[in-house]
Amino acid sequence: MESQALYSWDPLIRIVGRQFTSEKGTPPKEVSLVPGEWLMKFHGNREILSEMGNVLQIAQISRGKPSGAWAACAGLMLNQLWREESARAVKSRTSRGGETKTDVLKFRPFTRRELLAKTVKSDHDVHSILNDQKGRRDRISSYWKDAIKHLTQAGIIGYYRELKASRSSDWREEWLDQPIEIRPKGEVLENALKINSAATTARRRGRARTTADKL
Known part of the structure; x- marks a missing residue:
């Protein structure tokens, strides 16, 4: 397999949504995450299988x-x-x-x-x-x-x-x-x-x- 450049300054993941509780000042009870642009670039590439x-x-x-x-x-x-x-x-x-x-x-x-x-x-x-x-x-x-x-x-x-x-x-x-x-x-x-x-x-x-x- 050819070597791949696996480095980037772009965000690894992005937060696209938060669900807060009714109490102010408390952390969100749910956070939605999606892969960043760098991860998506290798999406589906079988040569780079993270797990x-x-x-x-x-x-x-x-x-x-x-x-x-x-x-x-x-x-x-x-x-x-x-x-x-x-x-x-x-x-x-x-x-x-x-x-x-x-x-x-x-x-x-x-x-x-x-x-x-x-x-x-x-x-x-x-x-x-x-x-x-x-x-x-x-x-x-x-x-x-x-x-x-x-x-x-x-x-x-x-x-x-x-x-x-x-x-x-x-x-x-x-x-x-x-x-x-x-x-x-x-x-x-x-x-x-x-x-x-x-x-x-x-x-x-x-x-x-x-x-x-x-x-």
Whole structure:
């Protein structure tokens, strides 16, 4: 893909409407926002996809327990990683149970350390739980299993497989760094496939130009 100039002095967003309360001096209870001219310039450009996935879908996952907090954090990180790495993912066709073959993307394996790096103490920080005296391996594994179940039921994860972990003297480090194959489904997969297709086309054009220059 060609590089894009992503800078501007224009407003990022514009306020187009306010709904005030009856009490003077109080902030408006509703504000309507629209993208500024700079953002609208790139509207619909698949080479500049600021985010993927339904954030509201993830926000509906309750964070009251470690499993829910981990699911929400992992879901947000997965959407970011899938977006960033769609261009380099490997495209293939697969079918399950005799169904029609569909396009899928195989991403590099991610680790729990990557997916849970943004949890904070109020959201059941993974490191605090791992270092807690009650943080037994079976309990930690149960939290993670339930977190993946949340994401699967929400329609975010389409494929999940844990790979062999590198041996470590500390099971916590081994657990955090275990490689896991996780693939998207639904709208996220569709957007990722579009990014991958555009990147593949750009690479082919680049190789064609290089070959032509050598002739």
